Structures are given as C-alpha cells and as structure tokens.
Amino acid sequence: xxxxxxxxxxxxxxxxxxxxxxxxxxxxxxxxxxxxxxxxxxxxxxxxxxxxxxxxxxxxxxxxxxxxxxxxxxxxxxxxxxxxxxxxxxxxxxxxxxxxxxxxxxxxxxxxxxxxxxxxxxxxxxxxxxxxxxxxxxxxxxxxxxxx
Numbered sequence: 001x002x003x004x005x006x007x008x009x010x011x012x013x014x015x016x017x018x019x020x021x022x023x024x025x026x027x028x029x030x031x032x033x034x035x036x037x038x039x040x041x042x043x044x045x046x047x048x049x050x051x052x053x054x055x056x057x058x059x060x061x062x063x064x065x066x067x068x069x070x071x072x073x074x075x076x077x078x079x080x081x082x083x084x085x086x087x088x089x090x091x092x093x094x095x096x097x098x099x100x101x102x103x104x105x106x107x108x109x110x111x112x113x114x115x116x117x118x119x120x121x122x123x124x125x126x127x128x129x130x131x132x133x134x135x136x137x138x139x140x141x142x143x144x145x146x147x148x
Contacts, residue, residue: 046071049138052078055093065115067093072131074105074119083107083116091118097137098130 048071056062057079066078070093083089084107091103105118123131 046073047135047139048075049135051075053093053095055091057081057089057091059090062092065091067091069117070131071135072120072123072128074108074117076111076115076117077105078115080113080115083110085110085116088121089118095130095134098134101127101130103127 048069051068051070052066053068053070055065055067055077057065057077063079063081067075068078069076075093077091086107088104088106091105092100093103094100103123104121106121107116108119109117111117
C-alpha cells in the first residue's frame with residue numbers, strides 16, 4: 001500500500017508545475033506567503049470607510065471618479081481610464097461636512113475593469129486631520145460602513 005501512495009505522490013508532483021519558477025513571488029510579497037488568511041486581512045494599517053465618495057482626478061481636465069475604502073493611508077479609485085503602477089496623480093475628494101480636499105496619490109495596484117488602489121503621498125496636516133475626522137465620524141455614526 002505504501003508503494004501505491006509513493007507512486008501517487010510522484011504522479012501528482014509531475015502533474016503540477018512548480019509555480020515558484022513560472023511566477024516568482026516579488027520580494028515585497030514574500031512575507032505574506034506563510035500567513036494565515038486572518039493575518040493577511042489584518043495587514044491594513046488604517047481604519048477605512050467603504051464610501052463611495054465623489055471625486056475628481058486631474059486638474060486641467062478633471063475626470064469624475066468615485067472613491068471607495070477611504071482611509072488616511074489611501075483608497076480604491078473607481079475609474080476606467082488606464083493607469084500605470086507607480087504613477088502619481090492629483091485627486092480631489094468631497095468629504096461629508098469637511099468639504100473638498102486635494103491629495104496626491106500614488107497608484108499601487110490595478111483592478112482591471114474597475115480602477116486602481118492608491119496610497120496618499122505628501123499629505124498636509126490639515127488634509128490628514130480632515131480625513132481622520134471624516135473616517136472617525138462615519139465609523140461612529142455608521143459602524144457597518146467601517147472596516148479595518
């Protein structure tokens with residue numbers, strides 16, 4: 001019986017390609033390989049609110065966007081214009097009660113047929129404060145809109 005299981009194990013190994021050779025993991029993501037699903041979910045640094053929030057991308061000819069998963073660290077931009085990872089863009093977002101804020105965002109990942117995730121860069125203390133106040137207010141008033 002042990003012979004059969006050894007043979008079966010060899011067959012399975014031969015049938016499955018070594019994905020680490022075909023699709024090597026980028027060094028910045030290696031730490032996530034051995035994490036349990038709960039640990040991966042909790043790698044977020046900031047509380048976020050689901051939204052959506054009204055926004056505009058660009059300054060010369062602003063393009064309407066919607067912002068989801070807003071946090072003091074970044075957000076998810078729903079916009080169907082193609083972008084490249086690493087590109088910096090200007091965004092204006094309308095925050096409830098705080099009004100419009102202008103942020104510089106760096107694209108960190110692309111969501112095909114949806115948009116892209118961004119992180120905020122060079123955030124002024126005033127805008128940081130407005131983001132924190134807005135997120136806290138929404139979290140308290142609508143707990144179902146808040147996640148970590």
